[in-house]
Amino acid sequence: MDRFDAMRVFTRIVELGSFTKAADDLHIPRATVTHTIKQMEARLGVRLLQRTTRQVSATLDGNAYYARCVQLMADLEETESAFSAAASNPRGKVRVDLQGSLAMHFILPQLPEFCARYPQIELEIGMGDRAVDLVREGYDCVLRAGEPRDSSLVIRRVARLQQVTVASPAYLEQHGTPDSLASFAQHRAVNFFSSVSGKILPFDFLVDGTEHSVSLPGQVAVSHAEAYVSCCEGGLGLVQLPRYHVQQQLAEGRLVEVMAAFRPAPMAVSVLYPHQRQLSRRVRVLVDWMADLMRQGEHAA
Structure with missing residues (x-):
């Protein structure tokens, strides 16, 4: 194995924290990975990796060598691509x-x-x-x-994508159309919660250049964009999302924008x-x- 291939093996071990995972990622035997690192450490005369029963991590010398390897491999790829059909x-x-x-x-x-x-x-x-x-x-x-x-x-x-607040015509006919933060606070939402944090995301508005966040009660909360739109079309409450999600529904009148004067900052x-x-x-x-x-x-x- 040449030195650049050995560097590639070493960097993947550092990045993945495992000899086995690096071998699987590079599609080579684990024994080859182990032998490559032993040869590399012997040639350099320093210990590059610390091994425990659970994880492999770089030593101080290993971290310094890793940074140089990453840069050298990037430089090599960039140089070769500049002088080839690539x-x-x-x-x-x-x-x-x-x-x-x-x-x-x-x-x-x-x-x-x-x-x-x-x-x-x-x-x-x-x-x-x-x-x-x-x-x-x-x-x-x-x-x-x-x-x-x-x-x-x-x-x-x-990109910066425009965001809108929308509701179904049936919802607005039953509950009225909000036109201020005070009237908006009296409405119901289809709430959206983060699949990462689990937190309900508030509605955001810009009023005279100042950002305001408003949380609304709602019977339904979802974590998927298509479900969010579908529940809104069903009349379950207000939603706020990037305009591209509901461009067709707005054009066809299945959804109606509200609070247009107070749109939040683009996403x-x-x-x-x-x-x-x-x-x-x-x-x-x-x-x-x-x-x-x-x-x-x-x-x-």
């Missing part, structure tokens, strides 16, 4: 995790176009809204809505990727393509 025809696997509703509405419908443009890129797509450990789980990037909380990641803002959409990883050409073209799609969606909403 510069115009990037190839290889990209692992990306997409927020579910953004994927279904913006990304997946246009995916055939990306695959036709870059036939040698293999995509492995996860979908959800959980906090992904990009380095440990081996993801190249993620697409997320809302304000990111992980300061260890590079954050590329790709941020971002692509996130690790600081220590220079983006390869194949990852960069995917990130640029997703950013372009989201910008189009921002203007269309």
Whole structure:
């Protein structure tokens, strides 16, 4: 095994915290992983990894060596791609995790176009809204809505999507149309709770430049966007969400926007990727393509 392949083995052990997981990820025998690290430590004359019965972690020297390995491998890939056909025809696997509703509405419908443009890129797509450990789980990037909380990641803002508050005509006929924070507080909601924290999310409004959060009672709470819209259409209460979710329902009159004068701030959409990883050409073209799609969606909403 050459030195760059050995570096790749070492970095995956550090990222995954396990010899076995690194072997599975790289599709090589565990014995090869163990032998590679023994040779590497002998050649360098330092101990790179600390082993316990439950986990493997880097020593101080190992952490320093890991940072250099990541940079060297990124530099090598970037250099080779600049002087090969990969510069115009990037190839290889990209692992990306997409927020579910953004994927279904913006990304997946246009995916055939990306695959036709870059036939040698293999995509492995996860979908959800959980906090992904990009380095440990081996993801190249993620697409997320809302304000990111992980300061260890590079954050590329790709869109700001208009948010609206809506109700069904039947609900408004029965309960009236709110036109102020005071009247809004008298209504009922289909509440939305975070699948990560379990917390009910409040309604947000901008009044004279000041943000206000209002919580409403409701008989039903959901954690899925399609269920949220469906319950609202059924007359169970008010909901607040990005406009693209209900664009068709608004156009057809199945839902009606309320509190339009006090819309909340637009929802941020971002692509996130690790600081220590220079983006390869194949990852960069995917990130640029997703950013372009989201910008189009921002203007269309």
